[in-house]
Amino acid sequence: MPHVEYHAEGGVAQLTLNVPPANCYSYAMMQDLDAAILRARFDAEAHVIVVVGAGEKFFCAGADIRMLKGADPTFKYNFCLHANETIARLEQTPKLVIAALNGHCVGGGLEIALAADIRIARRGAGQCGLPEVALGVLPGTGGTQRLTRLIGKSAAIELMAEGRTMDFDEAHKLGIVNKVFDAPSAADFVGQVREYAKRFVPPAKASLAVGLLKRACQTGGELGLLDGLALERELQQRLFQSSDATEGLAAYVEKRTPNFTGR
Structure with a gap:
């Protein structure tokens, strides 16, 4: 066992x-x-x-x-x-x-x-x-x-x-x-x-965004400010390319609850 x-x-x-x-x-x-x-x-x-x-x-x-x-x-x-x-x-x-x-x-x-x-x-x-x-x-x-x-x-x-x-x-x-x-x-x-x-957990939460903001804090917190900001920008760019970001922005504009997938 x-x-x-x-x-x-x-x-x-x-x-x-x-x-x-x-x-x-x-x-x-x-x-x-x-x-x-x-x-x-x-x-x-x-x-x-x-x-x-x-x-x-x-x-x-x-x-x-x-x-x-x-x-x-x-x-x-x-x-x-x-x-x-x-x-x-x-x-x-x-x-x-x-x-x-x-x-x-x-x-x-x-x-x-x-x-x-x-x-x-x-x-x-x-x-x-x-x-x-x-x-x-x-x-x-x-x-x-x-x-x-x-x-x-x-x-x-x-x-x-x-x-x-x-x-x-x-x-x-x-x-x-x-x-x-x-x-x-x-x-x-x-x-x-x-x-x-x-x-x-999806569909209520964009878990990919949660995971990457966690990385921004856990890793970026050990870096200098400028390096931490650079990491934050790169992680944000990954999220901009995600399905959840597309869904989240669309749901906001359409005044509806988003249906996240974690991707």
């Missing part, structure tokens, strides 16, 4: 981290996640990607510490390198990515979630944070960089140096989590997230 299950329906590709009991990731799990991300990229019927953890208690508790304890330094380095490459692939995929935090999301689990475009959490379902300092290491799968960019340098350093975890409501106040949903169970929560994700 794969460590990451892939299921696409209604324009939403769901990637479920399934490594009981805490969905901790190993090299094998990261290989499966990498493959699932690529599958979602190439799936023409998948317009939005939702990443969730299996079960009621955990989104992901980070790397498998027992596996790392027994590994040599060379393996550890390559393991972290591959994990970084996999998460960056998720971040750079030109489709909206939503992390559905159905349970505890700590360490490497939060690092995966930080690579998503939108993070939605289930109220009262767990804690999140980057407590790696308690193990004598730092958040090495993008945590130091993405958290700093998300909430600012001083706040990020404070949270990581303290190694403190927090509930999702506090994470929402800090801007780490975008939305917090109330749900009686993890299954209900995932259903709510999938319904939210469908807002970005």
Whole structure:
């Protein structure tokens, strides 16, 4: 059975981290996640990607510490390198990515979630944070960089140096989590997230435009202003040539609801 299950329906590709009991990731799990991300990229019927953890208690508790304890330094380095490459692939995929935090999301689990475009959490379902300092290491799968960019340098350093975890409501106040949903169970929560994700699926939304504006922000945000503006213009030109742009402009002039196809 794969460590990451892939299921696409209604324009939403769901990637479920399934490594009981805490969905901790190993090299094998990261290989499966990498493959699932690529599958979602190439799936023409998948317009939005939702990443969730299996079960009621955990989104992901980070790397498998027992596996790392027994590994040599060379393996550890390559393991972290591959994990970084996999998460960056998720971040750079030109489709909206939503992390559905159905349970505890700590360490490497939060690092995966930080690579998503939108993070939605289930109220009262767990804690999140980057407590790696308690193990004598730092958040090495993008945590130091993405958290700093998300909430600012001083706040990020404070949270990581303290190694403190927090509930999702506090994470929402800090801007780490975008939305917090109330749900009686993890299954209900995932259903709510999938319904939210469908807002970005054709015919209601021009998903190609959503995907490219995501690329303009994710990639352009790391460039200087002039380079970022150049990227924005090129992506806009791609959209001008799309069927959805033709449909959107026509619908506006004709005062009707557009019927987007994602192409």
